[in-house]
Amino acid sequence: MSVSLLITAAAAATVETHGGEAASASLPQLDPTWWPSQLFWLALTFGVLYWLMAGKFLPTLGGAIEERRDRIADDLDQAAEFRRQAEDAEAAYNKALADARAKAQSIAADTRAKMDEEIAGLQAETDEALANQLSAAEARIASMKADASAKVREAAADTTRAVVQTLIDEAPTDDAVAKAIDAVRA
Numbered sequence: 001m002s003v004s005l006l007i008t009a010a011a012a013a014t015v016e017t018h019g020g021e022a023a024s025a026s027l028p029q030l031d032p033t034w035w036p037s038q039l040f041w042l043a044l045t046f047g048v049l050y051w052l053m054a055g056k057f058l059p060t061l062g063g064a065i066e067e068r069r070d071r072i073a074d075d076l077d078q079a080a081e082f083r084r085q086a087e088d089a090e091a092a093y094n095k096a097l098a099d100a101r102a103k104a105q106s107i108a109a110d111t112r113a114k115m116d117e118e119i120a121g122l123q124a125e126t127d128e129a130l131a132n133q134l135s136a137a138e139a140r141i142a143s144m145k146a147d148a149s150a151k152v153r154e155a156a157a158d159t160t161r162a163v164v165q166t167l168i169d170e171a172p173t174d175d176a177v178a179k180a181i182d183a184v185r186a
Contacts (some may be wrong), residue, residue: 156181 028034033162157177164172 153181 029038157174160177160180161172162176164170
């Protein structure tokens with residue numbers, strides 16, 4: 001069976017079951033008598049919708065899209081400007097940081113040089129004071145040595161004189177005592 005036969009059979013069955021109602025209840029849009037009216041309303045509805053879309057909705061949407069496009073472009077320009085400002089600020093910060101480091105190193109070097117000079121001056125003063133104390137001590141030691149040597153010589157002379165006088169009952173002369181002491185030292 002073909003499809004058209006099936007449709008014809010179904011329509012006939014419908015007419016038989018419902019009687020004359022089926023002819024009046026068919027789809028009016030498929031009835032050629034109603035087509036001119038349907039075409040009129042289709043054209044009128046399409047024209048009104050086209051006029052509304054072209055005159056109202058599409059320009060509003062186009063304006064919104066253009067406004068959004070402009071806002072996005074402005075935001076991108078502003079972001080680029082902020083980025084440039086941030087890069088400039090970073091460069092200024094890095095320059096200031098480098099300048100501060102250089103200044104700190106310069107101050108540290110100057111302070112180190114001043115401290116070295118001050119330490120060298122104090123060390124020179126201390127060396128000079130120690131040299132003076134050392135020479136004074138050496139002079140005192142030499143003086144004490146000379147005094148001690150003189151006193152030892154005098155004690156030796158007195159002792160020699162006393163021993164000789166006790167042994168021979170005669171006092172020796174100062175020259176004889178001096179010669180005897182010199183002979184013992186050599």
